[in-house]
Amino acid sequence: MLTFRNLALRRGEQLLLSDVDLSLHAGVRVGVVGRNGCGKTSLFAVVQGDLDPDRGDMELSGRVRIASVAQETPHLPDPAVDFVMSGDALVWAAIKAERDAMAAEDYEAVAVAHQRLAELQAYDAEARAARLLHGLGFPAITHDKPVGEFSGGWRVRLNLARALMTPSDLLLLDEPTNHLDLDAVLWLEDWLLNYPGTLLIISHDREFLDGVTSHTLHLHDARAKLYTGNYTSFERQRSEHLRLQQIAFEKEQAEREHLQKFIARFKAKASKAKQAQSRMKRLAKLAGTEAVRAEHALHISFDPPPKLPFSLVRLNHLDAGYRAAAPREVDEHLPGELNSARGEVTILRNVGFGLEAGDRVALLGPNGAGKSTLVKTLTGELPLLGGERNVHGDLRIGYFAQHTVESLRSGATPMDHLRDIAPEASTQDMRSFLGRWYFSGQRAFQSVDVFSGGERARLALSLIAWRKPNVLLLDEPTNHLDLDMREALAEALSDFDGAIVLVSHDRHLIGLVCDTFWRVADGRVEPFEGDLDEYATWLSARANKSAAAGEPARVAEVTAGSEPGISGVAARTAGNPKLKGNPKAKPDQSTSRRQQQLAKLEARLQASAAELLVLEGQLADPGLYAAEPQALTGLTNRHAAVQKSHEALEAEWLDLYGQLEAG
Ligand SMILES: Nc1ncnc2c1ncn2[C@@H]1O[C@H](COP(=O)(O)OP(=O)(O)OP(=O)(O)O)[C@@H](O)[C@H]1O
């Protein structure tokens, strides 16, 4: 289905690939692996026709429909679920036609549109889109939120959902797990296993690859080699191959030496001249097997901080969260507890937490429970909503998060970036520093615009290291980094003298670096006495408990940090702080009756939000209705009905709230 013939690819001065001959059959699931900057993303660009090879060609058989994840998300006012649906162009056109016809009250056109929807079997499109969103971790409350209001990581997930919605024969995914939490990664694995087309997935996540792929394409030394089997199988084959190659090389070297000696000794002797000649021929024929070049391990380091006080930072009785105007990146979907008078959302309450030199803390907790909120409060980026934050005068924080990578200046080089933060430093110092982070020679003077994802992440880390911090706050630092660089980072962190706070879904890294665990969940931050396995057990017990109580785990997550009663409403009315919380109480009777009514409505809203989440969970699990297709219709209908009544309740609530506020 996809064939490369003698393909060569160059980017700038670098020869990324050459002599690539490769043929992929329909239905294979290929993991594309290789070090940062080896050309994986560029190869995808060739497949998509966005980049021309320097030599050779690529052929796609027949009419192959390709789907891939867009790099940018448009700043649209459209609801997320519509954006996802629009991934299926035909279905989306029909839905739009129906909506327009309805709006224009043109019932003939409505009938035509319905016919079209029936032809396309598109009636479940919205439910499918909602299932994709749900699977990728979007709480139901966010499905109607405008696309433009989502922040970085969530926008990437939106694009992924849209790509999965697009009907395709060939699906290209470039590091799809980077912005996902573990739940979503497992869901994606499942989804991909049910995908009937051909898959090409770039990833540095070996467990994910092992779960999904049937073949592995290894890009290395400008070559591409296809192995049958998943990542682990590839590693085994490759090391076996390297071992045999080394043996063959040594044998050949020995034979070569032997032949050369013989020739040297007997060339001059007439009686042996013949044999010498035949050995010379044999020598010329030797294959020239190459020695296995030892792959050099990567090595990076964080210098010892010039000043390392013992007690670095301390939070006492701290309430953490957001003011209405503050951006709410990663935790934005978390309703928290809203104090309407001050327009604040409290995510974490009464936090006591301190960092001392040498501490190695991993923050554990369900996605969205407030880990990033805690980190941002430690840095001082978020205002305190209560309590105190004491810092030592010599505290120097190095903070890494996804937006650190995204905020690299377009058009600027690594040297420019370094000069921004170190105007005094000599060019020589800067060059040698960048060299230690593998930006040597010309690379230090290249614009970051052409850098690969992993190269950018490495640069962002190096800029943090330059400042010689005594505290490292690292929020998912391994996204984009290749496996060797992840090892190098783990080693560098182990050698670091200051304190470390790490948020990561990379269990391997946590295991190597951290010795203390804190759990961030349900609005609290507490030390967790146990290891990662015990944490996993706790997490699943918690999920079971909330499932047994009739709530899926996500309900608990979504409402983490909020008081019962208000969370559901707070969630559904997120984005407009005025709509949340009870208005000021007035002592007259009708007011208090209304307030009771309001509280009842809130309880019902919460119950219906929970049911919606349960239904969405069931809809997201094709296994549930695979055996009985009619169950799907039942579920979809029930979902539509609950959704409708939920909206009606919400309208009622808003109305009542308005009355109360008007007094
Ligand atoms: N327009 C360009 N001009 C010059 N060099 C480029 C250009 N685009 C990419 N490169 C370089 O080509 C190399 C390959 O980039 P590519 O994005 O394909 O790597 P990758 O294998 O996907 O890496 P990663 O694992 O970090 O995502 C990188 O070193 C990158 O800096």
Ligand SMILES: [Mg+2]
């Ligand atoms: Mg890439």
